[in-house]
Amino acid sequence: MPDHRSYQDPFYGWTTPKAISLCVHALKDCSSLPFDSIKKLISLSETQILHEETTPSSLEILTKMSKKYSVSIEQLILIFNGFVHVIRLALKPPAAFLKSDTFKDDLRDLKFSDQIIEEFHNILFGAKRDQLYNVIQERDRPRLPLLQTFDWNLDVTLTTASLSRCIEPLLLFQFRTTDNRNLSFEVPIKKFNELRYNTALLLKEMEEVDGKQALKLLET
Structure with a gap:
């Protein structure tokens, strides 16, 4: 700076x-x-x-x-x-x-x-x-579209005698933003758990950075 x-x-x-x-x-x-x-x-x-x-x-x-x-x-x-x-x-x-x-x-x-x-x-x-x-x-300041609606579903495919392996459940997310865009994506349960873990880790690291004495001195 x-x-x-x-x-x-x-x-x-x-x-x-x-x-x-x-x-x-x-x-x-x-x-x-x-x-x-x-x-x-x-x-x-x-x-x-x-x-x-x-x-x-x-x-x-x-x-x-x-x-x-x-x-x-x-x-x-x-x-x-x-x-x-x-x-x-x-x-x-x-x-x-x-x-x-x-x-x-x-x-x-x-x-x-x-x-x-x-x-x-x-x-x-x-x-x-x-x-x-x-x-x-x-x-x-830059402005990004805001989240207007948010829906999710768990897509589970049951195994049958014709399937040789178990199909992993998928999470389906659907978003609607204030600029009238509809977005959707699928995430396997395993990947979703990884996202939860990394998000929690990131929030913890942000709290640690926020508590640094050097940053407090810069704010003053």
Whole structure:
């Protein structure tokens, strides 16, 4: 694990994301837009992160700004989208990996004004930092289909005089997942017992690892 004190990469990566690049250019083209309106767009960006989707009220505000300051709605959307990208990317690494001064330097490299940088800084290093970070991590984590139904049957074939050997019983498992897939497989009793044993062994080893003092120190 890298020491966070040696973390020097820009929070947005080595290539400027297109959404941020377009945002910076749109800000230059919208010189008639006062800073109070830009500040409002940054606040709306934070709201979108928390609620995932642009609300109708946000679109209303963008429309009113467009009419009031004679700025095209397309330009405002580019600015708004770029602000959302800045916040999302800055929330990717844990707080310990993103230093205040480094964050400001990265934004200066992107050609944002000092006023805008300060507004972003207040959001990313303010009281809602943990809440925003948790929302992003929960939303962006990989998601696998969940188990919807589970059935099993024991398939036993009785021996007869015509059979020269005993046929081993089979366990038939049938699953239905939340992505509407039906899965089924057969397992001999012997193999199923091996699975039970290895699962129990794995759980025991996980408990032992969880109790290691070194891992507890890392968590703190």
